[in-house]
Amino acid sequence: EQATLLSVFDGSGQLADGTALALLANVGGAKDAQAAAAANAQGVGLLRTEFCFLGHDTEPGHDEQVAAYKGVFDAFPGAKVVVRTLDAGADKPLPFLTDSTEPNPALGVRGYRTDSTTPGVLARQLAAIADAAKQSAAVVWVMAPMISTPAEAADFAAMCATAGLQTPGVMVEVPSAALTARHLLDRVEFASLGTNDLTQYAMAADRQLGPLAALNDPWQPAVLALVQATVNGAIAQAKHSAALATEDSAPKPVGVCGEAAADPALAVVLAGLGVSSLSMTARAIPAVSAVLRTVTLAQARQLAEQAVAAASAAEARELVRAALPALAELG
Numbered sequence: 108e109q110a111t112l113l114s115v116f117d118g119s120g121q122l123a124d125g126t127a128l129a130l131l132a133n134v135g136g137a138k139d140a141q142a143a144a145a146a147n148a149q150g151v152g153l154l155r156t157e158f159c160f161l162g163h164d165t166e167p168g169h170d171e172q173v174a175a176y177k178g179v180f181d182a183f184p185g186a187k188v189v190v191r192t193l194d195a196g197a198d199k200p201l202p203f204l205t206d207s208t209e210p211n212p213a214l215g216v217r218g219y220r221t222d223s224t225t226p227g228v229l230a231r232q233l234a235a236i237a238d239a240a241k242q243s244a245a246v247v248w249v250m251a252p253m254i255s256t257p258a259e260a261a262d263f264a265a266m267c268a269t270a271g272l273q274t275p276g277v278m279v280e281v282p283s284a285a286l287t288a289r290h291l292l293d294r295v296e297f298a299s300l301g302t303n304d305l306t307q308y309a310m311a312a313d314r315q316l317g318p319l320a321a322l323n324d325p326w327q328p329a330v331l332a333l334v335q336a337t338v339n340g341a342i343a344q345a346k347h348s349a350a351l352a353t354e355d356s357a358p359k360p361v362g363v364c365g366e367a368a369a370d371p372a373l374a375v376v377l378a379g380l381g382v383s384s385l386s387m388t389a390r391a392i393p394a395v396s397a398v399l400r401t402v403t404l405a406q407a408r409q410l411a412e413q414a415v416a417a418a419s420a421a422e423a424r425e426l427v428r429a430a431l432p433a434l435a436e437l438g
């Protein structure tokens with residue numbers, strides 16, 4: 108039974124009615140990327156660059172960075188690879204960027220914020236990403252973690268332009284970013300929801316604390332509402348720019364790259380909320396793909412509406428799971 112539904116992913120994510128949804132991989136380096144390519148991932152939705160440098164006491168040099176990024180890009184010629192700039196701090200400390208004496212590291216100088224305390228590292232990383240992109244055939248997009256305001260998005264976009272990187276984006280993993288997505292997307296080309304941190308910050312529950320696991324659940328309706336707000340922001344931004352007659356009216360892409368995307372039932376909800384790609388650990392792709400293929404966009408939208416309106420994470424999860432018989436076949 109498992110073998111019939113969980114066949115090898117054929118490389119095209121879609122719903123039962125043919126609605127396309129890109130299924131991408133989260134990777135930490137070249138080895139992961141090669142495994143993801145072998146699993147037919149349609150590209151990389153999250154390259155966690157800090158994983159290339161864990162254990163480094165000092166900033167990696169230009170050539171070392173170029174080699175690390177190129178190793179990932181070369182696994183996906185012609186496909187999209189979304190590089191996240193260094194997300195140092197809190198659960199991912201890097202000695203050359205983070206202050207280990209901060210009282211509240213999750214609320215501290217982490218991710219994009221390190222550019223103001225340690226200027227230069229981000230600009231040099233962007234230069235290395237640009238060089239690696241030039242030497243490969245991947246379609247390279249780049250995004251900053253822990254963006255909280257439109258001004259930060261604008262500054263990041265300007266740095267990407269200076270480096271010659273054409274497609275800047277932001278992660279949406281802070282509630283303020285979800286609630287101002289329209290203004291963020293006026294300044295960058297795409298957004299990617301990091302549901303791990305978005306859940307941590309929406310619920311004010313440290314993601315590393317076991318006793319808070321029930322709060323740290325991306326099925327929490329408050330988290331789903333923030334996903335919905337982000338997609339609505341993208342739609343509003345597209346309408347506004349179309350009204351100004353500057354561009355066509357297709358919303359800019361909003362994807363998900365947190366662990367939520369690897370839960371097949373939650374993937375259906377995210378599709379129904381209107382995200383355009385899901386990025387996950389490569390081994391989760393076959394099950395997510397199999398379940399997505401059993402629902403139409405209209406059905407996914409209805410389930411998403413019910414999940415957002417639920418009074419608890421458990422209620423949301425139960426009602427969606429009950430509507431997806433394909434889950435039982437996955438075992």
Ligand code: PEP
Nearest residue numbers: 280301302303304364365
């Ligand atoms: C997230 O926060 O959801 C995310 C994808 O980033 P990380 O887990 O690396 O913080």
Ligand code: MG
Nearest residue numbers: 280301303304
């Ligand atoms: Mg994160």
